[in-house]
Amino acid sequence: MALAYDPLFITSDKSAMDVPSTPPPMMLTQDELKRIAAHKAVDFVESGMVLGLGTGSTAKHAVARIGELLRQGKLENIVGIPTSKKTQEQALSLGIPLSDLDAHPVIDLSIDGADEVDPHLNLVKGRGGSLLREKMIEGASKKFVVIVDESKMVKHIGGSKLALPVEIVPFCCKFTAEKLRELMEGYGCEAKLRLGGEKGKAFVTDNGNYIVDMYLEKDMGDLGAVSDAILRLPGVVEHGMFLDMASTVIVAGELGVKIKNKHSSCC
Numbered sequence: 001m002a003l004a005y006d007p008l009f010i011t012s013d014k015s016a017m018d019v020p021s022t023p024p025p026m027m028l029t030q031d032e033l034k035r036i037a038a039h040k041a042v043d044f045v046e047s048g049m050v051l052g053l054g055t056g057s058t059a060k061h062a063v064a065r066i067g068e069l070l071r072q073g074k075l076e077n078i079v080g081i082p083t084s085k086k087t088q089e090q091a092l093s094l095g096i097p098l099s100d101l102d103a104h105p106v107i108d109l110s111i112d113g114a115d116e117v118d119p120h121l122n123l124v125k126g127r128g129g130s131l132l133r134e135k136m137i138e139g140a141s142k143k144f145v146v147i148v149d150e151s152k153m154v155k156h157i158g159g160s161k162l163a164l165p166v167e168i169v170p171f172c173c174k175f176t177a178e179k180l181r182e183l184m185e186g187y188g189c190e191a192k193l194r195l196g197g198e199k200g201k202a203f204v205t206d207n208g209n210y211i212v213d214m215y216l217e218k219d220m221g222d223l224g225a226v227s228d229a230i231l232r233l234p235g236v237v238e239h240g241m242f243l244d245m246a247s248t249v250i251v252a253g254e255l256g257v258k259i260k261n262k263h264s265s266c267c
């Protein structure tokens with residue numbers, strides 16, 4: 001008989017983190033791990049909250065769970081602030097009341113996925129293309145809970161050969177992409193305009209912008225300095241490094257769920 005996965009077994013302090021939470025359970029798919037992390041995050045949601053609703057295959061499980069609890073009457077008076085048009089559609093289909101940052105400039109809790117998480121809880125986000133709205137909404141949140149499966153945990157963000165996304169204005173996008181490449185040359189950077197729009201054209205964000213994916217060979221070192229330098233380039237709107245923003249990261253893995261809190265998370 002397969003062993004049951006025990007999502008209630010949580011490790012949340014450094015010493016406990018090295019201890020397997022359960023015997024190896026049955027193999028779970030990556031999507032099942034994402035759902036487990038998402039449901040755990042929704043435990044933080046209380047009636048009356050203004051919620052930032054994230055984007056992506058992990059966040060969609062959290063949005064679905066919030067919709068389910070509303071339908072069951074276990075949550076009331078929730079207002080959701082979606083981080084993308086896609087999430088807006090999902091939330092509307094579930095009957096979650098929606099608003100925006102103009103009406104609700106302070107958000108109680110945001111829940112969202114991430115592409116990479118380092119030991120200091122710095123993140124890379126935006127491989128799904130919603131980094132600008134995510135950063136605005138999650139930056140306006142009193143608490144930002146990140147939900148990931150364990151494949152997203154890295155030693156250094158941006159150094160995994162996966163892309164660091166940068167949102168840029170469409171005007172002379174090749175020029176801006178080249179400026180980004182030059183800026184990041186010291187890290188072995190290749191800068192590619194993201195495709196995937198209509199007829200093989202550039203991918204267009206919800207804000208009408210483009211994305212340059214920067215593939216780096218080396219760790220960035222001083223992330224704050226790199227962040228500032230990228231943001232100083234004319235034509236750049238925002239980048240996908242979310243530094244010092246996450247309050248909590250919930251990591252679902254084959255051995256259980258780990259909760260990492262800011263300031264108690266590091267190595």
Ligand SMILES: O=C(CO)[C@H](O)[C@H](O)COP(=O)(O)O
Pocket residue numbers: 054055056057058059112113114115124125126127128129130131134
């Ligand atoms: O930043 C994002 C979208 O802009 C997503 O949160 C990130 O890409 C993670 O996605 P997924 O949960 O599908 O792995």
